[in-house]
Amino acid sequence: MRTLVSVTLIACWAPFASLAESRPNIVLFLADDLGWTGTGSFGSDFYETPNLDTLASKGMSFSNAYAACTVCSPTRASVMTGMYPARLRLTDFISGQKRPYAKMTVPDWTMGLESRRVTIAEALKSDGYRTIHIGKWHLDFPNAQIQGPTAHGFDVSHEKPQDSRGYIINEDTVNSLNLNSNYVTDYLTDKAIEEIDATGNQPFFLYFAYHTPHTPIQGRDDLVKYFEGKVDPKAIHNNPIYAAMVKSLDMSVGNVVDAVTKKGLLDDTLFIFTSDNGGLTRRYGKYDEFTENIPLRRGKGSAYEGGVRVPAIARWSGVIPEGSQSDTPIITVDYYPTILEIAGVSGDPNHNEDVDGRSLLSVFKNSLHTIKRHLYWHYPHYHAGGDGPYSAIRAGNWRLIEFHETGNVELYRLDKDIGESQDKAEINLKTRDQLRLKLAKWRKSIAAQMPAKNPNYDPSRATEVVRNR
Numbered sequence: 001m002r003t004l005v006s007v008t009l010i011a012c013w014a015p016f017a018s019l020a021e022s023r024p025n026i027v028l029f030l031a032d033d034l035g036w037t038g039t040g041s042f043g044s045d046f047y048e049t050p051n052l053d054t055l056a057s058k059g060m061s062f063s064n065a066y067a068a069c070t071v072c073s074p075t076r077a078s079v080m081t082g083m084y085p086a087r088l089r090l091t092d093f094i095s096g097q098k099r100p101y102a103k104m105t106v107p108d109w110t111m112g113l114e115s116r117r118v119t120i121a122e123a124l125k126s127d128g129y130r131t132i133h134i135g136k137w138h139l140d141f142p143n144a145q146i147q148g149p150t151a152h153g154f155d156v157s158h159e160k161p162q163d164s165r166g167y168i169i170n171e172d173t174v175n176s177l178n179l180n181s182n183y184v185t186d187y188l189t190d191k192a193i194e195e196i197d198a199t200g201n202q203p204f205f206l207y208f209a210y211h212t213p214h215t216p217i218q219g220r221d222d223l224v225k226y227f228e229g230k231v232d233p234k235a236i237h238n239n240p241i242y243a244a245m246v247k248s249l250d251m252s253v254g255n256v257v258d259a260v261t262k263k264g265l266l267d268d269t270l271f272i273f274t275s276d277n278g279g280l281t282r283r284y285g286k287y288d289e290f291t292e293n294i295p296l297r298r299g300k301g302s303a304y305e306g307g308v309r310v311p312a313i314a315r316w317s318g319v320i321p322e323g324s325q326s327d328t329p330i331i332t333v334d335y336y337p338t339i340l341e342i343a344g345v346s347g348d349p350n351h352n353e354d355v356d357g358r359s360l361l362s363v364f365k366n367s368l369h370t371i372k373r374h375l376y377w378h379y380p381h382y383h384a385g386g387d388g389p390y391s392a393i394r395a396g397n398w399r400l401i402e403f404h405e406t407g408n409v410e411l412y413r414l415d416k417d418i419g420e421s422q423d424k425a426e427i428n429l430k431t432r433d434q435l436r437l438k439l440a441k442w443r444k445s446i447a448a449q450m451p452a453k454n455p456n457y458d459p460s461r462a463t464e465v466v467r468n469r
């Protein structure tokens, strides 16, 4: 029986035998709240990201890349499992919030990553990879006994010092640990480099989940000063503190790539860079405190493209053509099957049966390759920056959003109207009805949890918010 199984596996992976033999290292960078136009090569008119731009010029950029959710935890869960947040029932940031008097009650969702899921780290670790977690996890159940990335397949994890205030590490900690910098991103970068240096002949998987540029908006003083001298009030992006945070992120990516290069592993490493949701926009805060995702509509927490379309870059010398661009829609559930295929790791068959993502390897090899499928979002919650509970589907160039408070749908043709300004729901009736039906079928197929009518609905108190514990 055992022999049979291994023969089947070998046969199954035979087309990728040469890849499996080389066992590339995998570095997955995940920014927090970095919007679609948040890097130089993705169109910022102020932020400076030379290292990310080099990653793009040496690899492939994805113009239609998406996060699986408009907030943090669900997207992170999708990266870890390859499954849609709605399938995991992990559909809001942990531990989320309630609006007791809103029109709808949110379902009883799963406030953490369940241990029965086989994470990408567990799959890679069980097949010989060293697995390194750096930064923000945000997937633990509140008050769980067993916590953190090492409970989910990571050999090691470095997170920000607990006594940090936002991005600033306590001075005593800086002195006692003899740190080079009191800025959290710099600290985490040093830890990532230490772990890369400490890796022997084993291939490694480094998941570097940044806090930047999530609130609080705090930058390194020297970088803030630099950007203060360059502010153009007419620019779309003009907050020097935010620019400093993006710069710290970029410097970190550059330093990690340098560390891999110094170890002689640059050509044996796949780098992926993306973000967990769209940029938090001015609409939700003081006028100049956050960012913008223009030409996209809105930002983090919202049902529109600004909430979920994100930058994405992949670099892998010898496989991914330099300076290429793919326009095929991709989403964060895709990284799990992509990484397994590239690593030559079969993973857990039961888990894989429910994986929603598709391997991007064929796209990596040929930027003109398109993946034929629809993308889905389901957010049965309220968010401070949101539009209330919604689901959405992208099919080709069409995107349909269904708002559950009203049952209304909106339909946009993204190739002609990337800003989602012209609702076609009353014009393209056939497309509208087809997509609405497809979306409902998808929700049913994964048993998505729906919001329900709230018996305590009180319009005068509908926006009152209670944080979950």
Ligand SMILES: [Ca+2]
Binding pocket: 032, 033, 071, 072, 214, 276, 277
């Ligand atoms: Ca986020």
